[in-house]
Amino acid sequence: MKVFIHQKDNWPEFTWRSNDFMNLLSEARNLQGRLLGKMGTLGFELRNEALLDTLTLDVIKSSEIEGEILNPDQVRSSIARRLGIEIAGAVESDRNVEGVVEMMLDATQKCFDPLTIDRLFDWHAALFPTGRSGMYKITVADWRKDITGPMQVVSGAMGKEKVHFQAPDSDFVEKEMTQFIDWFNKSKIDLVIKAAIAHLWFVTIHPFEDGNGRITRALTDMLLAQSDKSNQRFYSMSAQIRLERKGYYDILEKTQKGDLDITAWIIWFLNCLINALKSTDSVLIRVLFKANFWQKYIDIAINDRQRKLLNKMINGFDGKLTSSKWAKIAKCSKDSAVRDINDLIDKGILQKEAAGGRSTNYELIGMPAGSRVGKGEFHP
Structure with missing residues (x-):
């Protein structure tokens, strides 16, 4: 019985009904333009502050989705160092922090560079610098091998497990990824829709033994940066997915067990993106408050x-x-x-x-x- 989407005869020939989400796409595009215009009116230092805030939030929340809590000061300091932004109170960062920051910045700051197998392997190696995920040794900078059995997403007590998803067999991963990368680099469809499809497609292939979620979100950010025509990030899809995590997993499971019409998935993705774009008001408010705060107390003695x-x-x-x-x-x-x-x-x-x-x-x-x-x- 063909339970999962990747087992369908025409996989991965996705279909969708554009008329069902055209208004959402227009709203997302409008919000993108308004946000970039608003940020463009800020001075250089304030724009860098907003960029630093957004990237820090993105890295922290992408890892938090996977249950990994990163030190915000380390993340912020690592990003600032790599972007050449001077901040007060910079600290040294752990290797795991440096790795995820390196991956996210490569994806967004070099968003127009082509995606390659080596680039994905470099990202994976950066995420797992010790060759281990927690206490367990894993295959790093290479496709998963499924030595202990098929790659599954499972919940429930032992003996009563529920399989939410099973990825394609490891024997097919190289072929699947070759096709994905070729599409990623050459497809000319709208870049926001492309980000939605790439997110679903990559996480369905699940090509690595671990780290697939974080790399999926890096690829999503990469395409959204291309759609903004800017490597400066002022909104975080990872933070919004974290807030809408239950809905995310529900629609993902439903889509991966459905047919190749992914209209419902695209609608969910666009709504999540719109919410992420709207939430950036909090970043702008905070950045302006911080600038005004220190200007107000510039002559006050503070240790x-x-x-x-x-x-x-x-x-x-x-x-x-x-x-x-x-x-x-x-x-x-x-x-x-x-x-x-x-x-x-x-x-x-x-x-x-x-x-x-x-x-x-x-x-x-x-x-x-x-x-x-x-x-x-x-x-x-």
């Missing part, structure tokens, strides 16, 4: 610990800031943290949160609620 924590709060610290957390992140004593905080309260920069609780929490005065670009606390 290095205070500057570090204030930047963290502006950049997206979304937990409850207490004196204990301040001390831990600033690597200082609790007494020093309290003095830092009280000094900023006296200067009208911080205030106690109105909501009470077991601990006293602090917030920036005037911080717009819509400026937070991520959820969850920064990890010191």
Whole structure:
């Protein structure tokens, strides 16, 4: 019984009904143009700040979808170094952070370069610099071998597993990928629709033993950058997919168990893209707030610990800031943290949160609620 889409006789001759999503495509294209125009009015430094924010969010959320939590400071520092952007408080980054940043920047900053097998293998090697995924040794920079059995997406307890998807047999991967890469480089269809198809096609082939999701999203970003005619990224599909993760897996499973008419998948993808484009308002609000914030307090004495924590709060610290957390992140004593905080309260920069609780929490005065670009606390 041919259960999965890649087992259909005409695979991968996808079909779709353009009339069903033409309005969505027009809306997405309009939002892309408006966003690029809006970002074009910013000065060089603010545009770099927005770019750095977006790329940092994209890398963090793409890894988070796979259950891997990256240190935001390391991600931000790694991206800044590679783009030649100077930031305060830059830190050294772990190899796994450097690898995923290297892949995402290669995909977006060199979006107009052709896709090749070697390029994909380089990305895969960057994701797994030790040759292992967690504790397990995996095949790196080569197609999967299926030594332990077919590549499956499974849920449920042992003995009661549910197979959501089974990828093509490893014997067919090289041929599948040769066809995919040729299409990726030569197809002339609308680039937004092409991004939707490439995402589905690549993740269905599942050519690697691990890392397929992150590479899929890198390819998606690559084609969306081409569609923007710009390697500067100001919106994150990965962040939006993370927010809509349940819907993403539902439509993906339904499509992979369906026929070759992928209209429903394209409609979902376009809606996700539209939501991603609309969410960039929070990035712009935060970037403008940060620029105005430091200009406002340019003549106020602020020590290095205070500057570090204030930047963290502006950049997206979304937990409850207490004196204990301040001390831990600033690597200082609790007494020093309290003095830092009280000094900023006296200067009208911080205030106690109105909501009470077991601990006293602090917030920036005037911080717009819509400026937070991520959820969850920064990890010191």
